[in-house]
Amino acid sequence: MNAKKLYADYGPAALVTGASDGIGEAFARELAEAGFDLVLCARRADRLERLANALSNEHGVSVESLALDLSEPSSADxxxxxxxxxxxxxxxxxxxxGTSGSVLDIDEADELAMIDLNCRALAQQSLRLAKHMVQRGRGGVVLMSSLxxxxxxxxxxxxxxxxxxxQGLAEGLRIELKPKGVDVIACAPGPVRSGFAARADMQMGGAVPAKAIPRPTLRALGKRTTARPxxxxKLLSYSLATLPRGARSSILTDAMDKMTRHQDAKG
Ligand SMILES: NC(=O)c1ccc[n+]([C@@H]2O[C@H](COP(=O)([O-])OP(=O)(O)OC[C@H]3O[C@@H](n4cnc5c(N)ncnc54)[C@H](OP(=O)(O)O)[C@@H]3O)[C@@H](O)[C@H]2O)c1
Structure with missing residues (x-):
């Protein structure tokens, strides 16, 4: 990744949601190193503040932290x-x-909150940011999809x-916004070590560290539709891509069964 080019293309500032942990935090660190001023957003104010102070001290960038629950509609303004x-x-x-487990045991409110955060809020942020970026003539958008x-x-x-x-949102926006100077990419990793597994109650094997995600994704921004860091x-994505959709569902359902087997012991 060429940090100077990244800054020239998409600077002077970046908004990172989910910056208090995992992949978002890793992006915030990478972008501060590249010289971006930052707006960091998540619910845990203490973690955001600590990160904001560390990044502004280490890299001399200006960092604003916004402690918000993004599933609340008022967060968009x-x-x-x-x-x-x-x-x-x-x-x-x-x-x-994410969540996992039998559909008969899941908490309905949690599932709807997941749609609010992963879909509704992300769509609202993307649409607003797209308008802002088109007005300023250039920009970049990275949306976290998944294998x-x-x-x-x-x-x-x-x-x-x-x-x-x-994934669909990123693919459509990419085509529409490219001629207007805005690059959009979906990032679709397999298992990543972060706070995700604990909240989703999954036990993941072979997970890569969160800091392995930003560089290849930012390198691919403007060049590809989907980054698979x-x-x-890559191995899983490209071997699964050759299979019919039903076969892919079976294979990933087997993988999910293994990642959630410990839940049976809890009853
Ligand atoms: N880890 C994986 O294996 C994996 C694989 C593929 C895709 N992904 C995707 O990558 C993205 C990042 O996940 P991650 O692995 O970095 O998980 P993570 O370590 O749990 O981080 C999730 C971030 O989202 C924030 N967040 C959660 N609920 C929020 C809310 N209501 N309002 C505002 N912020 C909220 C969390 O901060 P607070 O708790 O402080 O709010 C945290 O900063 C997710 O979209 C996930 O689906 C993850």
Whole structure:
């Protein structure tokens, strides 16, 4: 990744949601190193503040932290105001969570909150950011999809469906916004070590560290529709892509069964 070019293309500032942990935090670190001023957003104010102080001390960039629950509709106006204040040219939408387990046991409110955060809020942020970026003549958008986005997956059906939404949103926006100077990419990794597995109650094997995600994704922004960072993700994505959709569903359902087997012991 060429940090100078990245800054020239998408600077001077980036908005990163989900920056208090995992992949969003890794993007925030990478972008601060490249010289971007930042707006960081998530619910946990203490973690955001600590990261904001560390990044401004280490890299001399200006960092604003916005402690918001993005599943609340009112958060969109707070974000829009920060985007104008900082002249944001790059948006990384990494706030999101997953769930897993039997559809008979899931908590309905949690599932609907997941749709609010992973889909409704992300769509609202993307549409507003797209308008802002088209007005300023250039910009970049990174949306967190998943290996699970490309087929239905049992025991994570609603989560996989939210990621299918994100993947489709990114693909459509990419085509529409490219002629207007705005690059859009979906990032669709397999398992990543972060806070995700604990919240989703999944036990993941072979997960890559979150810091392995930003560089290949930012390198691919403007060049490809979907980034698939990491060797295992590439191997899985390209071997699954040759199979019919139903076969992909079966294989990933088997994988999800393994990742959720510990739930049986809990009863
Ligand atoms: N980890 C994986 O294996 C994996 C694989 C493929 C795709 N993804 C996707 O990558 C994205 C990032 O996940 P991650 O692995 O980095 O998980 P993570 O470590 O749990 O981070 C999720 C981030 O989202 C924030 N968040 C959650 N609920 C929020 C809310 N209501 N309002 C505002 N912020 C909220 C969290 O901060 P607070 O708790 O402080 O709010 C945290 O900063 C997600 O969209 C996920 O679906 C993850």
């Amino acid at each position: 707070m974000i829009a105001a920060a985007v104008q204040r900082k002249d944001v040219g790059l948006f990384v939408g990494a706030a999101g969570f 699970l986005a490309f087929q239905g997956v049992a025991h994570a059906a609603n989560y996989a469906a939210t990621k299918a939404f994100v 990491g060797f295992l993700t």
